[in-house]
Amino acid sequence: MRRDPKGILEELRSKAEKCTGCGLCKTRANLVFGVGPANAEVMLVGEAPGFWEDQAGIPFVGAAGKNLNALLQEAGLKREEVYITNVVKARPPGNRDPTEEEIAACRPFLQGQISAIGPKLVVALGRIAAGELLGRPVAMSREHGSLVDCNYAGVNFKLFLTYHPAAGIYSGRTKMELQDDFRKLGGILKKLGISSVTKQPQGR
Numbered sequence: 001m002r003r004d005p006k007g008i009l010e011e012l013r014s015k016a017e018k019c020t021g022c023g024l025c026k027t028r029a030n031l032v033f034g035v036g037p038a039n040a041e042v043m044l045v046g047e048a049p050g051f052w053e054d055q056a057g058i059p060f061v062g063a064a065g066k067n068l069n070a071l072l073q074e075a076g077l078k079r080e081e082v083y084i085t086n087v088v089k090a091r092p093p094g095n096r097d098p099t100e101e102e103i104a105a106c107r108p109f110l111q112g113q114i115s116a117i118g119p120k121l122v123v124a125l126g127r128i129a130a131g132e133l134l135g136r137p138v139a140m141s142r143e144h145g146s147l148v149d150c151n152y153a154g155v156n157f158k159l160f161l162t163y164h165p166a167a168g169i170y171s172g173r174t175k176m177e178l179q180d181d182f183r184k185l186g187g188i189l190k191k192l193g194i195s196s197v198t199k200q201p202q203g204r
C-alpha cells in the first residue's frame with residue numbers, strides 16, 4: 001500500500017535535519033526543507049536558500065520571496081497551494097552557487113520530495129534547478145518560458161522553465177520576462193486542468 005505523502009515528507013525532513021552529507025550543514029543557521037501541501041499539483045524548485053531563508057528556515061522569503069508571491073499571482077496561483085523547495089536544503093555561504101558535490105549530496109531529498117508529492121507540473125526557477133531536473137545544462141536566456149516533458153526520480157511531469165525570481169530584482173528586463181513567463185504559465189495550468197489555478201492572469 002502506498003504510504004501517505006505527508007508522512008514521507010516528514011520522515012525526509014527529519015533525515016535532512018540530521019544530514020551531514022555536505023559541508024553546508026556546518027555553516028547553515030536552519031535547514032530549509034520545503035513548504036506546501038504534500039498533495040500539491042504544482043511544485044516550484046529554486047537553487048538554494050539565501051540569507052533570509054536561512055534565518056527563517058522557509059524557502060523564498062525576503063525580496064526574492066516577495067517577487068515570487070507577485071509572480072504566482074500573475075499565474076493565478078496561491079502560494080499556499082504550491083509546494084516550494086530548493087535543489088539544496090542549506091544556504092551556501094555568501095549566497096554562492098551550490099557546488100556539483102553539494103547538489104549530488106542533497107539529491108536524494110529532492111528526489112524523495114518529488115516522488116512523494118508526484119506533481120503534475122514543476123516550475124524550475126533558474127538554471128541550476130532546471131539543470132538538475134533535466135540532467136543537462138540549461139541556458140535560461142534561450143529556454144525560459146518553455147514547457148518540456150521531464151522524468152525525475154521515476155516521476156513523469158511537465159517542467160516549466162523560467163528565471164530565478166531574484167534575477168528580477170537586479171534587471172528590469174528580466175523582471176518583465178519573468179512576468180511574461182508566469183502569465184504564460186497561468187494559461188498552461190488552465191490548459192492542463194490544474195485545479196489550483198484560482199483566477200485569470202491579469203493583463204498588463
Ligand code: SF4
Pocket residue numbers: 016019020021022023024025088089090102105106107109
Ligand atoms: S545541504 Fe543537503 S546534503 Fe548538505 S548537509 Fe544539508 S541536507 Fe545534507
